[in-house]
Amino acid sequence: MSLMRQVWLLVLGVVLASLLGSVAVSTVSTRQLLQTQLQIKNSDNAAALALALSQQGGDAELMQLLISAQFDTGYYQRVAWRKPNGQLAFERVAPARASAAPAWFVSLTPIAVQPGVAQLSSGWNAIGSVEVLSHSAYAHDELWRSVTRMAALLLGLGLLASVGAYLALHRIRRPLDNAVAQARAVMEGNFSLLELPHVPELQRLTEAMNAMVTRVKAMFEAQGEQLQALRLQAHCDPLTGMSTRKHFLAELESALTRDEGPARGGLVLLRLRELALLNQRLGRPAVDQALLTLSRAVKAYPDRVRGCLGGRLNGSDFALWLPAPDVAAETAQALADALRVSLPGLGAGIQVSLGAVDLPRELSLGQWFGEADAALARSETQSGYVVDFFRGPNAGAAGTAGAEGGSSAQGERVWRAQILEALKERRARLSQFPLLDREGQVVHLECPLQLQLEADGPFEPATRWLPLAVRSRLTAEVDLLAVSLALEAIARDGKLRCVNIAPASLLDGGFVARLREQVFQAPQAARKLGLELAETAAVQHFDLLLEMGRQLRPLGVKLGLEHAGAGLAQVDRLYQAGLDYVKLDASVVSGASGDAARAAFVRGMLVMLRSLALKVYAEGLRDAMDVQALWDCELDGVTGPWATAQGGSD
Template sequence: MSLIKQLWLAISLITLLSLGGSFIVSTLSARHYLQQELAVKNMDNATSLALSLSQMPKDPVTVELQISAQFDAGHYRQIRLTSPTGEVLVERKYDGRTAKAPHWFMAMVPIETRAGIAQVQDGWRQFGTLQIETHDHYAYDSLWAATVQLLWWFLGGGLLTGLIGTLALKLVTRPLGRMVEQAEAIGNRRFVTTPEPRTREFRSVVRAMNSLSGRIHTMLIEESQRLEQLRRQTQHDELTGLFNRSQFLNQLDAALSRDDANGFIYVVRISNLTGMNQLAGRAKVDEVLVHLAAALRTFPLPADRIEHGRLNASEVALLTLGEDEDSIAALDTLTTQLRTLAAKELPGAELRAAAARYATGEARGTLLARLDGALAGAEVDGAAHTVFANAHQPLHTSVADWRQAIVDALEQDGLALHRFPVLDLAGRVMHFESPVRLRMAGRWLNAGQFLPWAARCGQIEQIDARVVASACAALADDPTGPGLAINLSTEALSSTRGREDFIATLKAHRHIAHRLWVDVKESSALRYPIEFRMLCVALSALGCKIGLKHAGEDVARFAELHDLGLDYIKISAAFIRDIDANPGNQALVRGVCTLAHSIGLKVIAEGVSSHGEASVLADLGLDGMTGPRIVENSRSSGDVSRDPAGQAMTSQ
C-alpha cells in the first residue's frame, strides 16, 4: 500500500474517532441543555397560564377558550386541566407533526422532559391542577441539525487535512521518488547520482547510494585508464605512439573480416632510410619519424574511423573504416604535406606514398602485395604524389547510378538478412547476427559495398526501416527460436527521424521486441552520446537488448558508458586475432571482461577464426563468441540451410 493511501486511511480513522467522540460529547451536552430548556419552558408556561386562569371567571366555556388559545399560540404536545378530585376538566393534545430528525436518531438520543405543573385557584379555593408539556420535535430537529453540521465540518476538515497531508507527503517524499529512480537505474546498470534531500533520514540513504555510484564510477574510470595504459604498452610503437606492426595488421584483418567494413589503406615509406641514418644520425631520423607520425595522426580525413600504425622502421600507415571519396581526394594533400615536412627536417629524404582500397573478404596478403607493388613503382618513377593500387572497380561510379540501383533493388525485394550464430561457452546459440545484404547486378552485396553509397544518396533511412521490419517479421515467424541482432547505422542513430521511426516500428511489435538485439558501433555511440543515451532508454523500456559492437578500441572512454543500461559488448576482432599468441591482448581482454561483468554486461568476442583463439578466450571470462571458427563448428554440429543470399547459414 502506498504512503498516500496509508495517510488517507490514517486520516479517515482519526476523523471517524474524532467525530464519534465529538458526537457523543456534543450530543449529550446539547440534549441535557435542551431538556433543561424544555423543563423551564414547561414550568414557566404552566405558571403563566395558571395565573391567567385564576383571575378569570371559572365557567367551563371561558376556561376552555383560554386553554385553547394558549395551546394554539404555542407548540405544545398536551395541556390538561384536572379537578382536585382527578376529573379532567379540559385537555388538548397534538400528535400530528413529527420531527425531521430520523427515527433511529431519535431512538438513539431520547429527550425526556418534565411537564410543567401549576395550581389554578378560584379565590381561596383550589380550582384544579394545570399540566403543560411542550412538543419535543423542535428539540430533536435542533439536535439533528447540529449533528449534521458537525458531521460536515469533520468531513470538510478531514478532506482538507488529507489534501494538505498529501501535498506535504509528496513534498517530503519527493526525494524518495528520486531514490527509487536511482535504485532502478542501478538495477539497470546505470550508476547515477541524485541531489541530497533536506530530510535527514532520506539524506543519509541518498548519500550512501551516491557514494556507491561514485565508487563504481571511480572504479570504472581507474580500470579504464589502467586498461588504456596496458593497451598502449602492448599495442603501440614506443617511438611514434602509433599501433605497432602486429596490432595494425590485426586492425587490418578485423576490417577485412567485418561485414560492414569498407575503406582504404595508405602507406608512407622513407626509401633511403639507411642512408639517412648514416648521414644525419639515428636520433635525427627518429625525431623526423615522430613528426611524420604526428602529422599523419592529426591530418583530418572525413572517415568513420582512422587507425594509424608503424609497419616497420621506414613505413607508417593509415587505415580508414568507411570509404569516402573526399578522403581519397585528400591523400595527395597529405602526401605533399608529409614530403614537405621530411624535406625540411631531413634534406635528401626520399618519401613515397601509396594507397589501395580494400573490400570485405579480401586476403591481407593480396592487399599488402598490391601496396608493395605500388610503392615499388613510385620509387622507380620517383612519384611525388600518391600512387593508387586498385584491384577492383565498384558496380557504379556516380551517385545517380548508385541511387537508382539501390531504389531498384529495394523495389524488387532485393534486401535480405544473413545469419551468423553467436554461441555461448556451452555451445548454445545466444542469438544470430543478421547483417544486411542487397542484390544488385545478379549478385548479393554485403553492407560495406553499398552502405557508404546509400549514405551519400540519402537512402540509409529506407534501408534501416527495411532491416528492422525484416527482423521483426523473422522473429514473428519463429516465435521459439533465438533472437536476432541487427546493426543500427550511424546515420539512424544521429538522426531524430531515424531513431523515432526505428522505435515506432519496435513499439508496433512489442511481443517480439525482447528477442531483438541491437548492435551499435562503439565509435558511433561515443560520437553521439546524447542520441545513444536516448536510444538506450527507449529500447530498454521495450525490452530490447542493446550493446556495442567492435568495442575495445576506445577503452579509455569505457567509463562514459557506465550509466546507459547496456546489455552486452562485442569485443573487436582486432583484439581477438591471434590472441593465443599475444599475452598483452589476453590481459586486455581479461580486464575488459572483468570491468564489463562488474556492471552486469555480457561480453562477446568477434572474429574468432581459430581453435587456439577460442580455447584461450574461454579462459578469459567471455560469455559468447562469433566468427568464422564459430560458424564452422556450428555447421559441423547442426543443421545447415541457405539464406536468401545463397550463403550457408547455421540453424539452431
C-alpha cells in the same frame, strides 16, 4: 501501496476519526442540553399556567378556556387538569409532531422528558394540578440543525487538514523521490548530488546518498583510468603511443572485413632507414626524437580523420591505413614533404622510405602487406625521402569501379539504379550467422542483408553495394527492407534475429518514425528483433541513437553496438544510450589467449560495461584458444568464423 499513500491514508483516517468523534460528542452534549431545556420549559410553563388558573376562583369554564388558549399556541403535545383526587378534569391532546430531522437521526438521538406539573389552588383550598408536556420535535429540529452546521464546519476543517497533510507529505516525499532518482541514476552511471532538504531525518539520508554517489563515482573514475592504462599497455607502443604491430594488424583485418566503407583503400608504410647506424652515430635520444617526429606525422591522420589507422610495426617501420580510394599516393607524398622539413634538424643522415598502395578491400591482409612491402623496398633503392606508389587492379567490371568511387559517373548511375530496383522488387535475403553463448546455445542470429542487383544474378554481400548506398542516401530504405525481412522470418520460426543499421540511416529525418511504425505492426516478432549500429553511431550521432532507443525499446526491440573498442571512451553518456549489449571488435579480442595484457584489457572492458547492465559479446573470432580465453573472462557470447563452424549458418 506506496509508503506515502499509506501515511496519507493514515492521516486521513485519523482526521476522519477525529471529526466523527467530535460530531458524536457534540451531538450527545447538545441533545442532553436540549433535553434539560425542554424539561425546564415544561416545568416553567406548568407553573405559569397554574398561577393563571389559580386566580380564576375555581371557575371550571374559565379554567378550561385558559388551558385551551395555552394549548392552542401549538407548542404543546398535552395539557391536562386533574382534580385533587387525581381524576382527570380536563385535557387537550395533540398528535406527536413530525420532526424535520431524518427518522434515523430521531431514533438515534431520542429526547424523552417528563411533563411539567404544578399545583392549583383557590385561596387556601387545593383544587388539583396541571400537567404540561411540550412537543419534542422542536428540540430534534434544533439538534439536527446544530449537528449539520457543526459537521459542515468540521468537514471543512478536515479538508483543510487533509490538504495540509498532503502538502506536507509531498514535501517529505520530494527528497525521497530525489533519492530514488539518484539511486537509479547511479545504476545508469550518472553521478549527481542532491541538495540537502530541511527535514533533519531526510538530511541524514541525503548526506549518506551523496557520500555513496561520490564514492561510487570515484570508483568508476579509477576503473576508467585503470582501463585506459590497460589499453595503453595492451595496444600501444610505449615510446610513440601508437598501436603495436599486433593491434594494428587486428584493426586493419577487422576494417577490411566490415561491410561499411568504400570498396578500395590505401596503405602507406614508412621506414626510418638504417636505424642501428643512426643509434650509433646520433645516439638513442636523438633517434627517439626522430621516431617521435615520424609517429606524430603519422598520428595526425587517425586523429583528424575517423576510420584511419596508424601503428608502429617494429623499431623503424610505421603503417598508415586510409579508408578511402585514390589518396594513398598523395598522403605518402605529403608525409615525405613534412618529414623532409622536420627530421634533418635532429641530425644528419636521416632518411625515410615510404611505400604506398591503393587496393580493393577484398584482398587478404597478406596481399596488402606484400604489395606495400614491395613498394617500400623499391623506395629504399633511392636516397632521401622517397615515395613509391602502386595501384592495384580494379576489382570487378566497370560498374564495380564506379561503385568504388572511380571517375565513371555512368557506372555509379548503373549501380544506383540496380540498388533501387532490387529494393523495389524486394530482391533481397538475409544471411544467418549464429552468436553463441558459453554453452553453445544460439543467443541470436546475425542477419546481414544481401541484394540481388541483377534479376538472375547472385545475391551480393553489402561490401559490394553498401558504399554506393551510403553515397546515394539509400541506407534508410535498405535498412527498412532488412528489418521487414527479419520480422517476417521471426514470425515464421520464432528465432531471435539481429540486423545491422547503418549510422547514415539515423541522419534520415523520417527513418526512426518509419522504423517504429514497421515494428509496431508486428508486436510479437518485435520482441525477438535486435538492431545493431556501429560504434561510430554512438560517437558521432549520440542524440539520434538515444532517440532511436526511446522509440523502439518500449516495443521490445533490443539495441546493440558492434565494432566496439577504444571509441567507447569517447562516449560520455554511454549509460544513457538505452543499449542492451555491446560487441567488442575483433581488433580488441583477437590474440587474447597469448597476450596477458590484451586479456586484462578485455576483462577491464567487461567490468566497465557490466556495471552499466550491458551484455558483452565479441565478434570476428577465428581461434578456439582466443574463444576459450574470452570464456575465462566471463564474456556473454561470441560470433565470427569460429561460431559459424560450431553453430552452422544459412
